[in-house]
Amino acid sequence: MVNKTWFQTGIALVLILIIILLFRQINDIFNPLVIVAKTVFLPLVLAGVLFYLTRPVVNWLEGKRLPRWASILSVFFLLVVTFWVLFSMIGPIVNEQGARLAKNTPQMVQVAEDAINYLMNQKERLPQFAIQSLEDAEGKVEDWAMAFGTWLINFLQGLLQTVFLTVLVPFFLFYMLKDREKFAPFLANFFSGHRRQWILRTLKDLDETLQSYIQGQLLVSFLVGTMLLIGYLIIGLDYSLILALIGMATNVIPFLGPYLAVTPALLVAWVQDPQMVIWVAIIMLIAQQIESNLISPNVMGKALDIHPLTVITLILAAGNIAGIWGVILAIPTYGILKTIVVNLYAERREIKDAATKDI
Known part of the structure; x- marks a missing residue:
């Protein structure tokens, strides 16, 4: 029984849970390490993204006989x-549109409240579930606006801190590019024989998985943002650049990203001209159809090969556990774990097949 896979897996899970429990009991000892980890986490993630974006360029330059340095x-x-x-190109535009958006936010809040009040006056024409939703929303628009304002202030403060911390990004990126071939052998040297080969093969697969996801997702997000910007400019939507940048940023979140992107655009369109809401919805629908049917299949292919239901479940669960970072990192983390599990399964099959041949 000790040699059974299910038994070894169960023992491993129990040990992991015990270790987590011990860490929680003595977490004060690890507080300095947690603080250090939080400090370097974001710069390390940004450096990793830039690494996968710039590594092909470095490889190409080295192929032209240019020294690595x-x-x-x-x-x-x-x-x-x-x-x-x-x-230089978009900074002044974003600054100008951001100032106008902040100035007109009270007007947008008032328009939203008026819309809810109008619908409340039409109660007798609405189904019961809609009436209940409106009653829950009535009087809360201002609270939502205040909450959004608080979030925006915290975001800007965090952005300033991020700008300060990103001085670490060039440092991390330089050594990632300089010593990129040394990481896998360094880890594999702790093992020997067949297990060492498995470590090297798994790390290679992980590298390919992350590269496919990061390069593909960023390219898809850029193309979606560009399509939204063109569409918003054609219909003359206010704050078109800021709204397109929001769409570009939120598109890194699979499935939920488009809904997060279209919400502020619909609100701006409603304030500017209620009929424009239809055009915004059409633009978002066209952009997402082009992205899901043409761009993503050709750019990303089946990099992670995750079922849509799995993606939604992962995003919702990760969001509740770790907030926005959980939402952003849920899919690549799942891809990493899936790659490791697939390689573990293949390794056990190879061992089992070898043992069968010996018999």
Whole structure:
């Protein structure tokens, strides 16, 4: 029984739970480590994303017989120029649209309240479930606006902290690009024989999984944001650049991203011209259909091969556990775990087949 897979798996789970319980009992000892981990987490994630975006460029430059240090410095220079150009082009527009949006937010809140009051006056024409929803929402619009304002202030404070912390990003990125081939052998050296080969193969598969997801998801998000911007400019929607950037940012969240992106756009359209709500909905529908049927299948393919129901379940669960970071990291984390499990299963099948042949 000790050699059975289910028994070994059960023992491993019990040990993991015991370790977690012990950590919770003596968490004061690990508080400094937790603080350090939180401090470097975001810069490390950003550096990892930039690593997978810039590694192909570094490899291409090295293929042109450029030394590694020169290739890395060239990539850093390219990143600085790219960010400077983007900031110079869209910074003033975002600043101007953001100031107008902040100034007109009370008007939007008032319009939303008026819409709810109008619907409340039409109670007798509405089904019971709609009446109950309106009664729950009545009088809460202002509270929602205040909550959004508080969230925005916290977000801006966090953004300032992020800007301060991102000084670590170039440091992490430089060594990721410089020593990228050393990580896998370093870990594999703790093992020997067949297990060492399995570690190397698994790390290679993990690298390919992360590369496919990060490069594909960012490209898809950029294309979706571009389509939304073009559509919003065509219909003359106010704050088109900010709303398109919101759509680009939220698109990194599978399935839920489009709904998060269209909500502020619909509200702005309603305030500007109620008929424009229809055009915004049509633009979002067209963009998402193009993304889901043409762009994603060709850009990302079956990088993670996750069922849509699994994606929704993961996002909802991760959001409740870890908030926005849980929502963003749920899918790549699942992809990593899935890759490890698949490799473990393949390893056990190989061992079992080898044992059968020996018999």
